[in-house]
Amino acid sequence: MTPMRDRDTALLTIDLDAIVANWRLIAARAAPAEAAAVVKADAYGLGAVRVAAALAAAGCRTFFVATIDEGLELRAVLPHPDIFVLSGVLPGPAGDITAAGLIPVLNSLEQAALWQGRAALHVDTGMARLGLEAAEIERLIADPGVLAGIDVDLVCSHLACADEDSAMNADQCQRFRLLADRLGLGRRRSLAASSGVFLGPAFHFDLVRPGAALYGVNPTPGRPNPMAQVVRLQGKILQVRDVDSPMTVGYGASHRCAGRGRVATVAVGYADGWLRALSNRGHGIIEGGRVPLVGRVSMDLITFDVSAVPASAAHAGATIELIGPGHDVDAVAAEAGTIGYEVLTALGRRYARSYVGGGV
Amino acid sequence: MTPMRDRDTALLTIDLDAIVANWRLIAARAAPAEAAAVVKADAYGLGAVRVAAALAAAGCRTFFVATIDEGLELRAVLPHPDIFVLSGVLPGPAGDITAAGLIPVLNSLEQAALWQGRAALHVDTGMARLGLEAAEIERLIADPGVLAGIDVDLVCSHLACADEDSAMNADQCQRFRLLADRLGLGRRRSLAASSGVFLGPAFHFDLVRPGAALYGVNPTPGRPNPMAQVVRLQGKILQVRDVDSPMTVGYGASHRCAGRGRVATVAVGYADGWLRALSNRGHGIIEGGRVPLVGRVSMDLITFDVSAVPASAAHAGATIELIGPGHDVDAVAAEAGTIGYEVLTALGRRYARSYVGGGV
Known part of the structure; x- marks a missing residue:
């Protein structure tokens, strides 16, 4: 919940x-x-x-x-x-x-x-x-x-x-x-x-x-991260689209879907700090499974290939985990070609925020 | 003023x-x-x-x-x-x-x-x-x-x-x-x-x-921009450093100053949306002259080689123009390997903001 x-x-x-x-x-x-x-x-x-x-x-x-x-x-x-x-x-x-x-x-x-x-x-x-x-x-x-x-x-x-x-x-x-x-x-x-x-x-x-x-950024790159993870980011799916013929996805038609499958559009974009360098790179997690980001990151939206996920999990209103235990800040940074510090400081203002703990 | x-x-x-x-x-x-x-x-x-x-x-x-x-x-x-x-x-x-x-x-x-x-x-x-x-x-x-x-x-x-x-x-x-x-x-x-x-x-x-x-983003890339420029960004110089021997600048020692010169540190970094992809790329403008960004962009600071600018212009408290008429949003985007849209939406919250005009 x-x-x-x-x-x-x-x-x-x-x-x-x-x-x-x-x-x-x-x-x-x-x-x-x-x-x-x-x-x-x-x-x-x-x-x-x-x-x-x-x-x-x-x-x-x-x-x-x-x-x-x-x-x-x-x-x-x-x-x-x-x-x-x-x-x-x-x-x-x-x-x-x-x-x-x-x-x-x-x-x-x-x-x-x-x-x-x-x-x-x-x-x-x-x-x-x-x-x-x-x-x-x-x-x-x-x-x-x-x-x-x-x-x-x-x-x-x-x-x-x-x-x-x-x-x-x-x-x-x-x-x-x-x-x-x-x-x-x-x-x-x-x-x-x-x-x-x-x-x-x-x-x-x-x-x-x-x-x-x-x-939560690893202070010892190349060795196991001794720090606890702090951030979890979940983006809501606005729409899941059936792809049944060869078609391109997103700006510049930079991704081509080869055959049948499904594409989920999530309401997070580079205006939310999801760096445009993540276009056609990186992935999210849904129900424990990895879904690749496909197409360019746009201002308010990103698209994932969810063909491998059951429709009962990937549907409008469900969330895809963008940062979390299985896909931490450093992993996102590596996919974007930068460092965890920049992934954190770029986090946008449109996210609903929930603080847990803190002794209060 | x-x-x-x-x-x-x-x-x-x-x-x-x-x-x-x-x-x-x-x-x-x-x-x-x-x-x-x-x-x-x-x-x-x-x-x-x-x-x-x-x-x-x-x-x-x-x-x-x-x-x-x-x-x-x-x-x-x-x-x-x-x-x-x-x-x-x-x-x-x-x-x-x-x-x-x-x-x-x-x-x-x-x-x-x-x-x-x-x-x-x-x-x-x-x-x-x-x-x-x-x-x-x-x-x-x-x-x-x-x-x-x-x-x-x-x-x-x-x-x-x-x-x-x-x-x-x-x-x-x-x-x-x-x-x-x-x-x-x-x-x-x-x-x-x-x-x-x-x-x-x-x-x-x-x-x-x-x-x-x-x-102000050019809607016709490759042709002259028909739009008026909207944004100006100026960063304040915190310190100007004399370099008088071979030395490196910034994180990862990624820039080496060869000889005598001066380096100015400006209080803008990737936490302000000055994308880390601009490390050792791009430039600012001071007194009409271009000054190259040297070293990595860090969270709160960037460094410019101001050797070619008189000390009377490049000093603590003076400003370097990062976005402006001679160096617009699209130019910064090209230096960062992205589009003007991302440069704009990344603009940070720490900047003092001044609105001019607007009929009020």
Whole structure:
């Protein structure tokens, strides 16, 4: 039984208990380091307010978001935890961030010059994306007064290849340790995100920052996924069509049905984040059986070849599972030629959403 | 001057006057056929309520949405226009759709059996996605009583290859005319969406249903775009980094900077709909000059090589144009290996949004 209303065309079920279990697994693995939770991008599309509330209830004391707006949204429901803002401060008044007690991650000396108070300091060790670059670090070591008025709580960095068995990981870890030692700043240190946690204790430092793994993405690609699955997506069949002569399906006539069979049209499309790259690729699951996606993904609709499924199962009003235990986020990502992170953050707004668990 | 607040990291500007101008251009081209407007998927990501209100003020009397929920959202602000629901009716009570005066597009005899009152009837002519199939049409011709109680306003179909110079277009058009004649149902007929309008008067029938073209997507790929541009997207630079030795950028170390230069990090990522397929592809525009995207698109950030741009232009707090007059939705789509429709519907929720025009 699902809480799908008659008029709903698709249902996204989010298991908050699984998210909490994943956080606990990582916290146990990283101990004595603290486990924070990364809930940026609306908790990777799953709803930051609901996810963070469940994690806070489970004992999580530290959250990371990407933008000031995300921090403000979280602060409105969670008055107590530390909320770090990864994009840091922007030129202009910092009143919003101060009033809400958000903690910026300072990514450059330019950002540091805009801030007074508690902060994290991000040193780049190989991403070349955000974080103090080598010349800035030397300048800071030569003149620590540059940070006058800033209370550096956390010194952090970010791994570029943590999900690969890359020599770059050890290099970045060593560089981070060396830089943090030379700087002599900060009460705590943090390097590892989801995959970094699984690289071993040398990567844990004082705080780990899991994101994707909390939401069920495998932090150890190529090895069994240690995380519980969080997301289930079911799309409703609008129509099942009998095919009894050679005919083409969908835009650009990109799929040709050879003979007799049945095609089911499901009310999910790329406007719902079912990436168009899944055209003529991937599959859904109905009654335990796989049904291949045929034709192009269109804006609001996808089509499956359900010839192998009994008509008693594949009919208008029945659902096809698009993401679930037998076909997880990583599997969908592989079919789309991307990563589970993008499959999650693309999840659309038209889905009916059902949260289960969360200790409430 | 933009209405970007200091804390905003990106701004999406939507030109309602351009949407209205595009609708008028299509209405003039399709006359004496009526021009409806397709505002499904939240008006292709641009905001259905704002877009539909502007078009209704300009004289548009008929709207198409994908789902019942979308129809209810629209009806709440527009009490008078016809609102057709493309997914039709689903098994279960039809109270929502009746109370709001929505008009379902009946896609099968199964759906027809669930409905009484005004409706559109969708006959399939080659999409094999939704719409009455051949056997159903024969059954209906043999026994028109199947539709007892249904007031067929519109008979419609949908072209599979309207954006290509395909023989399938004329075939579908001929089949549609023949089927509609044989059925002898409906006061009005509709076949053409955006691209179909530009296939010529034979495709116009009584009502055309433009969507993508209203939002600036070229309905005539390979030929100059007759539509006005609607969307501008600007991302704020968080940090500009000097590169003075060979180094890699981003996840997977997929881009290597050869020598001296500068890399700008912009606060837009795939969680904002900047598709990950744009990794190491595509570009932005700053001060009229093109800057290549380097490294992988990450969740909240992208990086550009700004070595060729003066430091006075590329600095923290400045913006890089990601979509705009010199780099439109179709150009971004080509770089991502997809279509403008997906670029639009993927546009994220973290952007500050500014609507201009719209007669208000």
